[in-house]
Structures are given as structure tokens and as C-alpha cells.
Amino acid sequence: MDEKLRDxxxxxxxxxxxxxxxxxxGSYSIGDRVPSTNEFAKFYQINPATAAKGINQLVEQEILFKKRGIGMFVxxxxxxxxxxxxxxRFYHDYVVPLRTEAARLGISEDELNDWIRKGDRDEN
Structure with a gap:
């Protein structure tokens, strides 16, 4: 678990x-039990209902499932x-704005693709 919560x-x-x-x-695999609402509440010193809201969101999305009386599982x-x-989310948060700004600056799609490929090499 992350040590700090963001504001x-x-x-x-x-x-x-x-x-x-x-x-x-890979910390949790298929069928693994995840920390309970009370474990999250104790670790982060938050209201168990707040932790439950986050966990229930994942149950609604079928990421987790509940075994009654046992806990939540992957x-x-x-x-x-x-x-x-x-x-x-990555597409909407990063790719769409990137392409929009590139168009404003007159950067061609080929040039943008070259930069993306080159960026990987520049990092190393």
C-alpha cells in the first residue's frame, strides 16, 4: 500500500x-484476497466507509468479487x-491533447511519430 494519500x-x-x-x-493475482475496508481504514487512518466506497467501486466494475464473510478477491x-x-484514460488524457497541440504547432503526424520513437532512445 502507498504510504501517503494525496490531497x-x-x-x-x-x-x-x-x-x-x-x-x-503483480502484488495481487487472480483469486487473491485484497486488504479489507478495515485494514485500509486502519493503515490510512480513514473512515471505513471511505475505504468501502473505493473497494465497492471495483466490485461494480467486476475487478473484485466478494466472498461473504471472508473478504474481497481479485x-x-x-x-x-x-x-x-x-x-x-491514457488516450483521452495524453494522446488527444498531444495531437491537438501538435496540430496547433504545425507538427506533422510523421514528425510526431518520429519524436515518440526517438524519445525512447533519448531516455537511455
Missing amino acids: DIPIFQQIAETIESGILE GDNARNIILSKRKE
């Missing part, structure tokens, strides 16, 4: 994203659901 994002959303990231990074298709959701 600019609702806490319940951060709880959901913490679990999602754990699934994507669903069979959780990773694919999260990847699909995050790719969609």
Missing part, C-alpha cells in the same frame, strides 16, 4: 487505484478490465 484526489478513488496498481504490478478478468480502462 488532490478523493480518498476512495486512491484506495481503488492502489488496488488496481497492485493487480497490474476477479478472473481484473487485469484486462484495468488495462482497458487505463488505456482509454
Whole structure:
């Protein structure tokens, strides 16, 4: 679990994203139990209802499923659901604005693609 919560994002959303990231990074696999609302509440010193809101959001999206009296567990298709959701968000948050600004600056699609390919090499 992340040690600190941010002030600019609702806490319940951060709880959901913490679990999602754990699934994507391999901390939680299909069928694994995730921390309970009370465990999140104690760790982050938050209201259990807030933690429950984040966890229930993932249940609604079929990322987690509930075993009554036992806890919440990672669903069979959780990773694919999260990847699909995050790719969609990446497209709208980064790709669309990038292409819009590139068009404003007169940057061609080929030039933009070259920069993206080159950017990988420049980082190393």
C-alpha cells in the first residue's frame, strides 16, 4: 500500500487505484484476497466507509468479487478490465491533447511519430 494519500484526489478513488496498481504490478493475482475496508481504514487512518466506497467501486466494475464473510478477491478478468480502462484514460488524457497541440504547432503526424520513437532512445 502507498504510504501517503494525496490531497488532490478523493480518498476512495486512491484506495481503488492502489488496488488496481497492485493487480497490474503483480502484488495481487487472480483469486487473491485484497486488504479489507478495515485494514485500509486502519493503515490510512480513514473512515471505513471511505475505504468501502473505493473497494465497492471495483466490485461494480467486476475487478473484485466478494466472498461473504471472508473478504474481497481479485476477479478472473481484473487485469484486462484495468488495462482497458487505463488505456482509454491514457488516450483521452495524453494522446488527444498531444495531437491537438501538435496540430496547433504545425507538427506533422510523421514528425510526431518520429519524436515518440526517438524519445525512447533519448531516455537511455
